[in-house]
Each structure stands twice: as structure tokens, then as C-alpha cells.
Amino acid sequence: MRRPETSVLVREALTRDANDVDALFVLAALRVQEGQPEEGLRILDRVLGINPDYPGVWFFKEKVHRMCGETRQAESARQQGESMEP
Amino acid sequence: MIDAPELVKMKICMAGEAMVGKTSLIRRYVLDEYEDRYTATLGTKITKKSLTVTHPRDGRSVHVNLILWDIMGAPTLRDLLKEAYYHGAHGILGVADVTREETLRELDAWSRSIRTVAGTIPTYVVVNKADLEGQAALDRDTIDAFCRQRGYPWSYTSAKTAKGVEGAFDGLVRQVLSV
Numbered sequence: 001m002r003r004p005e006t007s008v009l010v011r012e013a014l015t016r017d018a019n020d021v022d023a024l025f026v027l028a029a030l031r032v033q034e035g036q037p038e039e040g041l042r043i044l045d046r047v048l049g050i051n052p053d054y055p056g057v058w059f060f061k062e063k064v065h066r067m068c069g070e071t072r073q074a075e076s077a078r079q080q081g082e083s084m085e086p
Numbered sequence: 087m088i089d090a091p092e093l094v095k096m097k098i099c100m101a102g103e104a105m106v107g108k109t110s111l112i113r114r115y116v117l118d119e120y121e122d123r124y125t126a127t128l129g130t131k132i133t134k135k136s137l138t139v140t141h142p143r144d145g146r147s148v149h150v151n152l153i154l155w156d157i158m159g160a161p162t163l164r165d166l167l168k169e170a171y172y173h174g175a176h177g178i179l180g181v182a183d184v185t186r187e188e189t190l191r192e193l194d195a196w197s198r199s200i201r202t203v204a205g206t207i208p209t210y211v212v213v214n215k216a217d218l219e220g221q222a223a224l225d226r227d228t229i230d231a232f233c234r235q236r237g238y239p240w241s242y243t244s245a246k247t248a249k250g251v252e253g254a255f256d257g258l259v260r261q262v263l264s265v
Contacts (some may be wrong), residue, residue, distance in 0.1 A: 003104035003126050006160045013128060029163050035171035055130050055155065056170030063169050081173070 006030065021050045025057060027062075037064050055085055096151045096262055097174055098255075099204075101196040102181035103157035103189045107214040110245035111181065112154050115255050120246050127158040142260045150259055161192070164199050172203040177262040178255065180211045180238070183262055187223040190232055197236075208265060210258035211240035217247050 007030055013023035024047045044061050047054050058081030065074035072073035100108040108125055113119050116135050133154045141148045157171050178200055182190040187195070197209060211233050213224060233240040239257060243250040 001105070001124065003159070006128075006158075006163065009126055009128055020128075022131075025129045026158070026163070029166055033163065033166055055132050056167070056173070059173050060167060060170035063166075 019050055021047055021054055024050070025054060025060075029060070032064055032067070040064050041068070050077050057081075058084060090149075092125055093149050093151065094263070095151045095153065096176045096259065097155065097156045098177045098179060098258060098262075099172055099175045099200065100181060101178050101193065101200060102159055103175070103183070103192050105185075106159065106177075106181045106183040106186075106189050107243075107245045108159065108181050109156050111179070111212070111214060111243060111251055111254075112156050113249045114245045114248055116154070118248070120248075122246075129157055129158060132157045137256070137259070138158055139256065139259055139263070142264045148263065150263075152255075152259065155177040161195065162205070164196065168199045168203050172200045175204040175207055176198065177207055177258050178204075178209040180209055182211065182213045182217050182224070182229075184213050184224050185218050185221045187228075190229060191226055194236075208258065209236075209238050210254060210261055211238045212243040212250070212254045213240065214243045214245060216242035216249055217244040 006026060010023045010027050010030065013020045024043055028040040028043035031043060039042065041064050044057060047057050058077050062074045062077040062081060065077055096248050100112065103107055104126065105124060110120060112133050113121065116133050133156065135152045135154065136149065137152065138147055138149050155171060180193040180196060182193060193211065213229055229240060240259065241254050243254050245251060
């Protein structure tokens with residue numbers, strides 16, 4: 001038995017529930033990995049709309065903003081992360 | 087480093103390949119339950135547990151609020167998501183599967199990734215699925231040599247039978263308090 005591909009797990013989860021926040025977070029990561037950071041950020045904003053406390057979301061957002069050269073947004077995301085970490 | 091006031095908040099991250107039993111270990115430790123069916127973790131799940139331990143340095147009683155981060159074991163996203171998951175971590179519970187030799191070796195890659203974010207934080211290794219000793223692909227000497235070389239305390243666990251689970255988490259908590 002092997003762990004199913006992450007992309008398959010994400011697709012299945014989102015088919016069951018389009019607002020599955022875990023699946024959306026991982027989908028954002030997959031998009032960034034595929035070279036689509038702007039799409040990743042758009043999905044991360046959806047995650048934040050559902051759960052602004054989602055673990056790690058602000059630090060990932062910081063990283064993606066930095067990848068896009070958006071320093072000010074990255075700093076803002078980091079500050080949010082620092083204030084919200086459990 | 088964590089000072090040891092009366093109340094300590096401690097972020098512990100699980101690390102290890104997929105299907106080694108990270109989720110099952112947390113479930114056993116926190117809820118004393120076991121689910122035989124495998125469900126892959128997507129993203130991360132946070133579980134909290136409070137416990138009171140004796141401080142390893144001065145014997146004082148310390149109340150610890152543990153925040154356990156169960157992180158999906160997908161190596162392809164490990165480095166991309168490391169800041170998201172490991173920022174502010176105080177300790178790592180590295181999990182290997184006694185029936186899959188490579189899961190021990192792979193802990194090096196997890197450790198490298200974590201340390202770039204959290205620094206050199208205490209790491210405790212558990213070799214899980216000890217109930218499957220008839221299918222063991224890792225012997226005690228191999229595990230011992232691996233962990234000794236890296237300075238990791240380790241023990242066998244079985245999330246299925248509960249063997250060693252509480253001791254491993256408690257051992258890591260004491261290790262973190264000792265820093």
C-alpha cells in the first residue's frame with residue numbers, strides 16, 4: 001500500500017467539499033510548485049477567508065510573496081503569522 | 087531555548103515519511119484511540135494536550151501546554167512548506183516504521199529541512215509499528231547506531247497497542263525542557 005499522490009488526494013477532497021481548507025492549502029502549494037505563485041496566493045486568500053487561523057498559512061503566504069518579489073506584502077504576512085501562531 | 091516557568095507552551099512537530107503512523111501516534115497519545123484504517127493527512131492538523139511534568143534540571147513541577155503539529159508526510163512539498171510548518175517549533179518527533187528500512191534514513195532529510203527553519207532543536211526518534219516485529223526490516227543495532235551518531239534518543243512505539251507512546255512524547259518534552 002502506498003500513499004496516494006497528493007494531487008489526487010486534493011482533487012478528491014475538493015470534490016467532496018469545495019471549501020475543504022486543508023485541500024485548498026495544499027492546492028495552493030501545488031500551484032506554487034508548478035510555477036504559478038499568483039494562483040497560489042489567490043488560493044491562499046480563499047483559505048484565509050474560510051479560516052484566518054489556518055496553521056502556517058501566513059508564513060507560507062510570506063514565502064510566496066517573497067518569491068513574487070513583494071517584500072511589503074511578505075512582511076505584512078509575517079507579522080500576521082507572528083501574532084496568530086498557536 | 088525555553089525557560090522553565092510554571093507554564094510552558096511547546097510546539098512539537100511530527101516528522102517522517104508517509105504512512106509511518108504520525109497521525110496514529112498523536113491519536114493514541116491524546117485520545118488513547120487507534121484507527122486501523124489509513125487516512126492520508128492533507129496539510130497539517132493541530133492537537134493540544136496539557137500535562138504536568140517534573141523539570142529534568144531542578145525537579146520543579148512544570149505545566150506544559152503541548153501543541154502537536156501533525157504534518158503530511160509528502161516529501162515533494164516538504165521544503166516548500168517548511169516555514170509554514172516548522173516556524174517556532176521547539177521539538178521534533180521523528181517517526182520511522184520498523185517494517186520499512188528507508189523510513190529511518192529519510193529522517194535525515196526531514197531533519198535538514200526542519201533545522202533550516204527552527205535551528206538545532208531537540209529531536210526524539212520513535213520506531214513505530216513495534217507490534218509488527220515479525221515483519222521488521224530494522225534491527226535494534228541499526229537504529230541505535232543511526233540515532234547515536236546523530237545524538238537522538240529513541241524508542242520503539244506501537245500506536246496500535248499503545249506501547250511506548252506516552253513515554254516517547256514525555257521523553258521529548260523533558261528533552262526540550264533540558265535545553
